[in-house]
Amino acid sequence: MWKVALKGIVARKGRLFLTSLAVILGTSFLSGTQIFSDTLNRTFDTLFAEVFADVNAYVRSSNVIETDFGAEERTLLPASIAEDVAKVEGVQSAIPQVQAYARIIGKDGEAIGSEGNGPPTFGAVMTENDVFWELLDGRAPANDTEVALDESSADAANYVVGDTVRISAKAGTRDFKLVGIAKYGGVSSPGGATFALFDLQTATEFLGTPGFIDAVLVVGDGSLSDRELADKITASLSSYKEIETLTGDEITKETQDQIGAVLDFFSIFLRIFAFIALGVATFVIYNVFSITAAQRMRESALLRAIGASRKQVTRALLIESAAVGLIGSAFGIVAGIGLSRGLKAMLQAFGVDLPSRGLVITGSAIVTTLVVGMIVTLIAGVFPARSAGKVPPIAAMRDSVSEVVTSRKSRFVFTVLCFVIGGASVIAVFAGAAAGILGLGVVAIFMGVLAIGPVTARPLAMLIGAPIQRLRGVTGTMARENAARNPKRTARTAAPVLIGVALVTAVTVLAASLRTEIRNLIGEQFKGDYAISVQTQGFGGLSPTLVDEVAKLSSVEQATSIGFATVKIADKGRFASVINPVTAAGLIDLEMIKGAQADLDADGVLVSEGQSEKLAVDIGDTVEAMLTDGSELELTVRGIFDNGTFTTGGFVVNRELFADRPTSQFDFAIYIVKKDGVSDESARAELGALVEQSGVGKLASRSEYIDDQAGQVNQLLGLVYGLLALSVIIAVVGIVITLLLSVFERRRELGLLRAVGMSRSQVRSSIRWESVITSLIGAVSGVILGIALGWVIVRALDDEGLKSYTLPIGGTIGILILSFMIGVIAAIYPARRATRMNVLESLSAS
């Protein structure tokens, strides 16, 4: 049977190529994401290893507040500690470190680097003979009027030594003289981050808290091992509380791991889409195998007639599948290399700029891809191979290749079962079960829809084809009939479109609902005329001094800011919203359920309804809290507000809580009411000038601000669309392959049609419409499924404050139009092939 199988492979190169194509596409995303994350990991690992190469020990506070996604905020150290470290025996130099938010403003007044979802923008210390920074031009900054920049930022903004550079940080916005341009451990910018570098004094005052530093870098004199040095330093610093000293290797490893955790999160995100693509590809592979197995039914029957056993026929086909899987996956790895670059470019287009040095293709990436590719292909090949084995020898005498839809009843039973499981898990999640169950339910519903596909394909084809038939006459009739003639095949071809469209629709629904939610929330909670805002809500933002400047403007009646700070509340790190209850009156409305917003005092806290239930606290109760400077205190609950405000963390504290503390805290929005009688133009002019001077932040009217905030959802939506695009491409390729095989199968019929006078354009038209009908069968079912799925997800997120289910009519129509286009595009090549066939050769084909 090996011989027969191998002959089969060689004899059908064309089909082998088509089948492999599906495998290649499916596995390429898998290997692409893996190569991408391996490369990224390696890049950062090498980077940090190089950067910390000269560091022997690292002194920092042991007091840390960890928040979600591996983010952490560590207590600062008094600057004087550096001198004490320097005195320790074995220490050659002790370099104080300060690293905090800072944005470099370009010559055009726009801040460099992306806001919110790009690499961070830092300010840091640079000394002469710096461990991290290597000067390329000029010298290190020496006083509070000087700055140095990382090479890639300087390049991006066209700054040269001698220029004046405006920089915005915690203490406000100032102009500096550029005195140096530097490289970081061999790269022009670490991880794409931007760096503004200052002398120590300036860094602590401008970026952080005067008199405090983040950590001390220690370079030893070589007399001690790193471990001994670290221990010695810790011992000598016993007068300081909560201090730890890491060895160079430890801090390297920790930094690598921290970045690795973020990257892992990111790769999982990518891999979800890779597996979706693989699932879609599996369907295409299954479809191709089924069609070719049906087309080869006569050959299989002949083998049976001359004495091959069922098993042997099945095995021959399985061997073929395995070969296709192997070859396809091997090419998939190669295609993945290209794709990993594509991924990088795509992320870059969405503002996520990642560095990469070289290409890392690990053995595990290769093995995983090969194994997964083989398994998927074999799974896709099992059913067609088994049905080929079941072909009775007598079929050798027949010439029909149509596959009949068998066991309608069991299909119905299976579908109903799937729907019951799906429905039950949806209800369970609504009733409060874990969200993971929803995934199970969704998969069940998908399986149910796919199982019933062969039964519904014919009626759907007739329905969707009806207007086409009316419009296109006999070519339309043929398109409709061809789409309906082999319902199993049509259903399998439409399935990948269905999956893709359902996911795209669900995501579109979710995004539309989010946008509505954001509009409603901001509409209700923000009452001002203007807002100045930044997109970031995690790191940096507007200097907390900006709101005071705004308030002083002559056209401004009232201005208040909303910011965030890392606070440990009830043993968990949280992003708490920070407001000034005095200036916020009438400008921010938190929709209190109990208590009043104005009651929020310096050591009070407002808690969301959800958090109050989780922590079982009510007005007057206290919660334990710790600030990033290590101070522990008790906050009194002064009020409970409605869930789902834009204070995502569920806690609101008073700005005064941080007064005179060495903690970092920024604003992300300033809300403004203009004075009565001041014209919109003059208010805008005055505010605009201030914003421009500050370099960060965007001035918007109330309605513009609401639009902007709602529009932020689109960026993520774009990224998800981009990642789903590959699945859609695979679905298109699936249609192309099916059409090619169908054209090949119907070549005699096509020859006849051409002989009796069907023109080439009529042939093209009939194949095009068949393709459109097939695509729309998937799209219509997919849209319905997607809308339902979107609704379920929105409902399930109700607790998280998502209450506005919105059906994006325009988006849905857009998806249907796109599916129509997919049908048209997928038909181009098969139609060309069909018209190129020689009429006489087709007629004599067997």
Place this chain on the structure above:
Amino acid sequence: MTNLQTPPLDVAARAEGARKTYGKGENTVHALDGVTVDFKVGEFAAIMGPSGSGKSTLMHCLAGLDSLTEGRVIIDGTDLTGLSDKSLTTLRRDEIGFIFQAYNLVPTLTAEENIRLPLLLANRKGDEAWINRVIDAVGLRDRLHHKPSELSGGQQQRVAVARALASQPKIIFADEPTGNLDSRSGSEVLRFMRKVVDELDQTIVMVTHDPVAAAIADRIVFLADGKIVDEMRSPTAEKVLDRMKQFGN
């Protein structure tokens, strides 16, 4: 289209010095080796000859399905040489009817749709009275909405004949139209073809191996090795059989 020697008006199809070669060098096959023949309007002609003598090739070239290596074909005053695929397609659709030995019908279309196919493709209404006459003549009135798979072989061939007639083409080519039928359905189809020629002045050129079938024609053209070797007018089955036996020798 300018024709240097326009054939007389009563010629429906003409081949002039038709040559068709396949392959190269030693493998060269002269499927047609200088065939010149006229088919007159209202004539029922049969082409006979041993297997491989070039009958199908001649017919395909006459019907614009294939092109000659040398020589020319004129259908109803139009020289097919050098016509674009588009014009050839239109010509086949509007001026020529074709009946193959088997697989004549589009499986997804009903009998009626198959009959009207050339008209539907041309987006023409056609002559309704004529189509009805054709449908009645082939005796398919009660089978119009059936798919080909629901028809017998003879019925399918009759649908094919009806299709060839429906668009009132100048000439119909039939390549062994009864080859796959039993003698009863075969003679049914043949009698119908004869009737069409007699009553409607239709021109039919038919390839056949069957002397009985050939005897129904007005004239028989004998081909051998790509050349016309004989002609017979007012044939009978016996005469044809006799002539055929000579080929055997």
